[in-house]
Amino acid sequence: MKYVDEFRNAVIAKRLIKKIKDIARRIDRQVCLMEVCGTHTVAIFRSGIREILPQNIRIISGPGCPVCVTAQEDIDKAVAVCQLPQTIVTTFGDMMKVPGTLHSLTTIAARGYDVRLVYSALNALDIAQHNPTKRVVHLSVGFETTAPTIAATLMRARKEKINNFFILCAHKLIPPALRALLSSPKIKISGFILPGHVSTIIGARPYRFISEQHKICAVIAGFEPLDILQSVAVLLEQIRQGSSKIVIQYSRCVKDRGNAKAQQVLKRVFSICDTNWRGLGTIKKSGYRLRPSFKNFDIERHIKFELPRQKQTNCRCGDVLQGIILPFECKLFKKACTPEKPIGPCMVSSEGTCAAYYRYGGRCGQ
Amino acid sequence: MDNKRITLAHGNGGQKMQKLINELIISNFGNPILDRMDDSAVLSLSQDAGRIAFTTDSFVVTPIFFPGGDIGKLAICGTVNDLAVMGAKPQFLSVGFIIEEGLEISILKKIIISMRKAAKEAQVKIVCGDTKVVNKNKCDRIFINTAGIGTVPPGVNVSSKFAKAKDVIIASGTVAEHGIAILAQREGIKFNSVLSSDCASLNALVSVMLKYAKAIRVMRDPTRGGLAAALNEIAASSNVGIEIDEQNVPLKANVKGACEILGLDPLYLPSEGRLLAFVRPDKAKVILKRMRQHLLGKGARIIGKVVNSHKKHVYLNTVSGSSRILDMPVEEQLPRIC
Numbered sequence: 081m082k083y084v085d086e087f088r089n090a091v092i093a094k095r096l097i098k099k100i101k102d103i104a105r106r107i108d109r110q111v112c113l114m115e116v117c118g119t120h121t122v123a124i125f126r127s128g129i130r131e132i133l134p135q136n137i138r139i140i141s142g143p144g145c146p147v148c149v150t151a152q153e154d155i156d157k158a159v160a161v162c163q164l165p166q167t168i169v170t171t172f173g174d175m176m177k178v179p180g181t182l183h184s185l186t187t188i189a190a191r192g193y194d195v196r197l198v199y200s201a202l203n204a205l206d207i208a209q210h211n212p213t214k215r216v217v218h219l220s221v222g223f224e225t226t227a228p229t230i231a232a233t234l235m236r237a238r239k240e241k242i243n244n245f246f247i248l249c250a251h252k253l254i255p256p257a258l259r260a261l262l263s264s265p266k267i268k269i270s271g272f273i274l275p276g277h278v279s280t281i282i283g284a285r286p287y288r289f290i291s292e293q294h295k296i297c298a299v300i301a302g303f304e305p306l307d308i309l310q311s312v313a314v315l316l317e318q319i320r321q322g323s324s325k326i327v328i329q330y331s332r333c334v335k336d337r338g339n340a341k342a343q344q345v346l347k348r349v350f351s352i353c354d355t356n357w358r359g360l361g362t363i364k365k366s367g368y369r370l371r372p373s374f375k376n377f378d379i380e381r382h383i384k385f386e387l388p389r390q391k392q393t394n395c396r397c398g399d400v401l402q403g404i405i406l407p408f409e410c411k412l413f414k415k416a417c418t419p420e421k422p423i424g425p426c427m428v429s430s431e432g433t434c435a436a437y438y439r440y441g442g443r444c445g446q
Numbered sequence: 447m448d449n450k451r452i453t454l455a456h457g458n459g460g461q462k463m464q465k466l467i468n469e470l471i472i473s474n475f476g477n478p479i480l481d482r483m484d485d486s487a488v489l490s491l492s493q494d495a496g497r498i499a500f501t502t503d504s505f506v507v508t509p510i511f512f513p514g515g516d517i518g519k520l521a522i523c524g525t526v527n528d529l530a531v532m533g534a535k536p537q538f539l540s541v542g543f544i545i546e547e548g549l550e551i552s553i554l555k556k557i558i559i560s561m562r563k564a565a566k567e568a569q570v571k572i573v574c575g576d577t578k579v580v581n582k583n584k585c586d587r588i589f590i591n592t593a594g595i596g597t598v599p600p601g602v603n604v605s606s607k608f609a610k611a612k613d614v615i616i617a618s619g620t621v622a623e624h625g626i627a628i629l630a631q632r633e634g635i636k637f638n639s640v641l642s643s644d645c646a647s648l649n650a651l652v653s654v655m656l657k658y659a660k661a662i663r664v665m666r667d668p669t670r671g672g673l674a675a676a677l678n679e680i681a682a683s684s685n686v687g688i689e690i691d692e693q694n695v696p697l698k699a700n701v702k703g704a705c706e707i708l709g710l711d712p713l714y715l716p717s718e719g720r721l722l723a724f725v726r727p728d729k730a731k732v733i734l735k736r737m738r739q740h741l742l743g744k745g746a747r748i749i750g751k752v753v754n755s756h757k758k759h760v761y762l763n764t765v766s767g768s769s770r771i772l773d774m775p776v777e778e779q780l781p782r783i784c
């Protein structure tokens with residue numbers, strides 16, 4: 081299949097692995113790389129890349145799974161919305177099992193409340209059009225990749241005067257999270273594998289602070305095995321030379337300035353606000369809220385929530401998301417916390433670091 | 447968290463369903479025949495009679511019509527296949543309908559005609575049945591249950607417990623087509639090419655394969671939970687390790703493309719007209735050749751082997767020359783696909 085098979089070529093993979101090993105030998109010290117995107121986490125595990133890297137090269141996973149970083153409070157809000165009369169809640173698949181304080185959307189659906197899976201916000205808008213007597217609330221999560229589609233959906237809803245459609249807005253932004261991460265003294269990262277999809281929208285410029293202020297190199301990477309292997313090779317070569325550039329490896333999709341149209345749509349609909357990340361706490365200017373002209377679509381404007389008091393657990397997802405520990409260093413991992421009964425956010429999504437270690441960890445992950 | 451109610455994940459063929467079956471069903475109904483957990487029960491009614499295979503399956507797929515089939519065809523093929531993969535010759539079926547008040551009779555007729563055609567093709571007779579109607583909104587249009595009986599020829603002995611180290615694993619064709627066809631139809635997702643279900647009765651293909659009955663140890667149709675669930679169940683039942691080569695798993699380009707777009711793993715998506723066979727290594731080539739001569743086995747391919755290490759686990763050898771665990775599905779990828 082075009083654009084897929086050529087990026088999974090076993091012969092080229094072998095060549096790249098050899099190159100990585102050669103450079104790693106010349107670096108001659110421990111190097112820690114961080115991949116920031118949940119899709120990279122899964123791609124790396126699915127192709128088993130961690131296990132073939134040289135001993136001195138480690139890849140850790142950062143806070144780039146939108147499902148994992150959605151705050152417990154936001155799930156509690158969605159669960160509360162479900163229980164309103166004449167209400168349908170729509171959500172992307174992975175959000176269904178994210179644990180709230182008392183319920184996940186899966187368990188509340190099992191009690192008969194109307195929760196529906198959608199593949200895009202436009203599906204949710206369709207549901208609203210077909211159910212004019214009901215209120216349809218879309219649990220709107222995701223990074224800069226997803227947000228433009230939500231913005232476009234709201235623009236359409238406004239144009240077509242669909243007034244039974246709302247969103248519960250929990251969008252998050254990647255660069256501010258990286259900034260927060262790099263300001264922590266515990267972090268020791270020599271290079272970043274940056275998210276290809278997010279960068280398709282925002283371009284390479286918002287990451288400049290990584291190289292300019294922190295002197296760390298980064299590669300905006302694609303998601304196929306060869307993309308990732310090439311990105312690792314490029315990072316290691318930069319580390320060896322002591323250079324700290326932002327390189328676009330995923331050049332078939334990402335331009336330096338990103339997607340101007342999408343950025344425009346985002347600006348029209350959203351403004352930037354502080355927001356709460358599960359496991360990381362509140363990060364300044366790291367989220368989206370609706371601008372006043374779109375405020376009517378914000379469900380929080382129309383109802384008051386009574387939320388349950390949150391429980392404390394020994395979950396160390398915050399440390400996992402910052403790359404301070406690996407999942408199996410957490411006492412709950414594989415014992416109290418499994419994909420079937422997740423406690424922490426990283427076990428919830430199939431893109432979560434802990435879930436990926438659980439599923440694909442295999443021989444080296446044990 | 448509320449874990450006291452049934453959720454859709456309890457029906458997906460994965461870990462939660464297995465746990466429910468073990469803790470509630472096996473613990474209450476358990477007996478040596480049920481405990482084998484094969485696709486059909488193989489039993490003898492008296493000592494001098496031959497062995498029969500007996501199975502049942504319910505169908506709740508939505509939408510009820512989809513490219514490549516419908517709920518009626520699926521209800522026949524599903525039960526025929528559960529018998530066939532035990533090496534049985536399917537003979538008699540029962541049919542139970544649960545119908546929602548308000549269903550158009552023309553739709554019921556269309557389903558029944560499709561079932562008649564599928565039964566004729568599979569050479570099985572529908573010999574008893576039941577019809578119930580429930581109030582509007584108490585079921586979704588129509589649910590169908592079928593049960594089936596087949597005869598197991600002497601010398602045939604397959605079970606998910608019989609896999610042995612060095613066995614060769616053959617897939618009868620491209621996988622995951624049923625799941626992706628249902629999803630595309632249900633969600634109105636349009637792709638350039640039509641994604642069609644592989645729904646088909648496998649008994650004719652199996653009867654060709656049974657010429658080498660002694661060399662066939664396990665057969666399984668990878669339905670709910672797909673290839674990953676079927677292989678994990680066999681690895682656990684037989685207490686063996688399994689290794690699959692990612693590159694050799696047959697996948698149609700359009701299915702692969704749709705999975706890439708939707709973020710689904712094809713190894714977890716169901717097929718309804720494919721089987722996996724674990725065969726003795728010395729007969730693998732000849733069985734594969736035989737399968738390929740049959741219409742339903744044209745795309746058959748060797749996808750992996752049974753090993754002595756990592757017992758009860760399935761490993762996937764990836765393109766990049768590494769390997770990773772291929773686990774049971776945990777949560778629901780797609781509810782109501784069969």
